[in-house]
Amino acid sequence: MRILLVEPFFSGSHKKWAEEFKQFSRHEVEILSLPGYHWKWRMHGAAVTLAKQFMESSFVPDLVLATDMLDVNVFLSLTRAKTSGIPVAVYFHENQLNYPWSPTDEDVRLKRDNHYAFINYTSALAADAVFFNSQYHANAFLNELPRFLTSFPDYQNTETVKQIRKKSSVLPLGLNLKKLEEHKPAKIEKPQRCVVLWNHRWEYDKNPDAFFNALFEISDRGIEFNLVVLGEKYERYPPVFDEAQTRLADKILHFGYAESFEEYCRWLWIADLLPVTSVQDFFGASVVEAMYCNAIPFLPKRLAYPEHLPEQFHATYFYEEEDFVNKLHRRIWDVGYLRVMNTQQYAAKYDWSNQIADYDNQLENVAGRR
Numbered sequence: 001m002r003i004l005l006v007e008p009f010f011s012g013s014h015k016k017w018a019e020e021f022k023q024f025s026r027h028e029v030e031i032l033s034l035p036g037y038h039w040k041w042r043m044h045g046a047a048v049t050l051a052k053q054f055m056e057s058s059f060v061p062d063l064v065l066a067t068d069m070l071d072v073n074v075f076l077s078l079t080r081a082k083t084s085g086i087p088v089a090v091y092f093h094e095n096q097l098n099y100p101w102s103p104t105d106e107d108v109r110l111k112r113d114n115h116y117a118f119i120n121y122t123s124a125l126a127a128d129a130v131f132f133n134s135q136y137h138a139n140a141f142l143n144e145l146p147r148f149l150t151s152f153p154d155y156q157n158t159e160t161v162k163q164i165r166k167k168s169s170v171l172p173l174g175l176n177l178k179k180l181e182e183h184k185p186a187k188i189e190k191p192q193r194c195v196v197l198w199n200h201r202w203e204y205d206k207n208p209d210a211f212f213n214a215l216f217e218i219s220d221r222g223i224e225f226n227l228v229v230l231g232e233k234y235e236r237y238p239p240v241f242d243e244a245q246t247r248l249a250d251k252i253l254h255f256g257y258a259e260s261f262e263e264y265c266r267w268l269w270i271a272d273l274l275p276v277t278s279v280q281d282f283f284g285a286s287v288v289e290a291m292y293c294n295a296i297p298f299l300p301k302r303l304a305y306p307e308h309l310p311e312q313f314h315a316t317y318f319y320e321e322e323d324f325v326n327k328l329h330r331r332i333w334d335v336g337y338l339r340v341m342n343t344q345q346y347a348a349k350y351d352w353s354n355q356i357a358d359y360d361n362q363l364e365n366v367a368g369r370r
Contacts, residue, residue, distance in 0.1 A: 063366060068091070071119045094137075196225050200276075
């Protein structure tokens with residue numbers, strides 16, 4: 001089967017997912033993409049640019065697999081000479097209906113622009129199948145849609161939510177976790193102190209203020225630890241990172257983007273503890289990667305995180321917001337306990353070796369529906 005994978009935001013986890021799906025799938029996958037920046041413009045304009053590129057190509061797919069950054073209806077309208085009758089699936093890495101906005105975004109001051117969420121809605125409505133990367137993500141989007149639609153003055157079409165729900169399912173994010181194993185150091189030399197890890201993007205939705213403020217307080221209590229800060233930063237990023245680099249300077253082993261995948265892996269294998277404070281994570285790839293390397297997660301009991309660990313162990317890995325600092329203090333202090341724990345067994349289910357057959361079979365089923 002031939003699959004056209006349309007990705008307007010070809011960067012970071014989106015790019016990795018697309019390339020790895022192409023690598024591991026038994027199907028022939030052609031990626032049609034644009035560079036991963038200017039996300040708002042991508043949601044508006046990418047469909048026009050990518051439609052033109054597709055019409056100029058000789059590739060004729062059996063299925064179109066688009067991601068959530070594409071305006072599917074515009075793309076299909078401009079390619080109907082080639083795509084008429086071809087099934088379409090949409091994969092939601094995230095959605096703009098539930099995504100928290102940065103406080104520096106001017107659309108917040110303008111009381112937000114619902115158009116980006118509306119693109120997600122109409123794309124899901126037009127698709128033959130809709131896939132979400134977690135059950136949390138599916139529930140969040142589908143449960144919020146009725147409220148979103150009733151915010152409009154008339155002809156709200158709330159009955160379409162049932163149509164979308166009926167063709168929706170969960171297809172967890174596939175990750176090449178075995179590649180982390182390939183770059184595991186022959187000998188992992190851990191410092192005596194607990195190594196605390198941050199391996200997320202430097203953005204507001206990951207709530208770095210809560211993360212670093214907790215470490216500031218624990219440091220002020222006289223508790224010793226080491227700190228590794230990884231993750232991609234952009235031109236504008238939360239100022240708490242600069243504050244942390246100064247206030248926690250004597251604890252820092254690494255601070256900044258890892259210049260190679262090998263270096264990234266090395267720090268994950270060295271790390272002991274991954275406190276997570278995010279207010280948005282539809283899946284949490286960075287969390288799963290750290291878990292695979294036995295950096296023990298310390299998670300809020302919300303978002304997609306409860307899906308990653310067996311419920312009988314939630315008391316071990318999750319915290320209530322009001323207990324975060326004190327429980328984090330105890331985790332950092334008892335580093336010996338962390339170093340005998342194993343979370344790789346829970347993360348391994350997301351490796352492509354365990355996911356790709358389901359991907360291929362489900363997409364094959366979509367292609368056969370017409």
